[in-house]
Amino acid sequence: MRDDWDERVDAVWSTAAQRSEDDVLAAILELADERPERDADGLFERASAYDYVGREAEAEPYYRAALDAGLTGDRRPRALIQLASTLRNLGRAAEGADLLRSEVGDEGLADVRAAFLALTLLDAGRPDEAVARALLALARHLPEYRRAVTYYADELLER
Template sequence: MTDDWHSRVAALWDDETVSDDERIALMDRLAAERPAGEARALFERAGARDAAGREAEAEPLYRAALEAGLDDDHRPQAVIQLASTLRNLDRPDEAMRMLRAELDRDPVSPLRDEAAAFLALCLVSAGDAREAASVALTTLAPHLTRYRRSVASYAAELRADGA
């Protein structure tokens, strides 16, 4: 049942013919198949609303999913998605605190770069473009085939000049 449920959730996300309203309704129906308050079901309901631009509806569902205890694969996704939602709700400072805590929590997280990308977006929203560029360049530098050291150094310089 669980594997089938996860497959149906994935199929719903992959279906580009479904409208935002239909996706929300279908996701709510899928979530209703799970025990009340189940973290993953709450997370999927939040994501459907978030994807539809209904951030105010998504926020409490993300918070409930995190409170209910998401697994290690979905917890960082929920943190990143909630932080993005908060940024869109004009609360970049709260989003930045969440993302920094996430980055500190797991230095080797497979979603570390994604969290840093959203932190950079939050920094821009908060009016700190220098720090945003520093975060983005620091994250990018290890992926470069050349000039890694130079880019990392410039990123540090941006951070120091902004302090």
């Protein structure tokens, strides 16, 4: 059942760009309702749906509940990144940055984490660190000038 549920959730998200926001929200909430009340995956998907439609204040408690319920797998690092972004949108960027500095885990999302960390740091009034974090993420992909970009990023972090 779980595999089928995950496939149905993935199907909604993979077609979200072709659907109205209301349709995406309704479809994900309907799927989340199939899960037990404290099911971490269902809570995460519910949070993601509210976040997707710009209802961050409603999303935040579901992200926290999902994490508290023991969210695991690839949803956990996504929840941390998405919660940090939600906190930023709610005017609590410093809290979001702290969250992204803590355990996020999935190195496959390292660049995504770096991007959202840079955004939260910028909104938290730390522009030098924001640019440095973005540069360090970019430097990993530079075949040339990696050393120089890393040096300048480190210099920004020391300010």
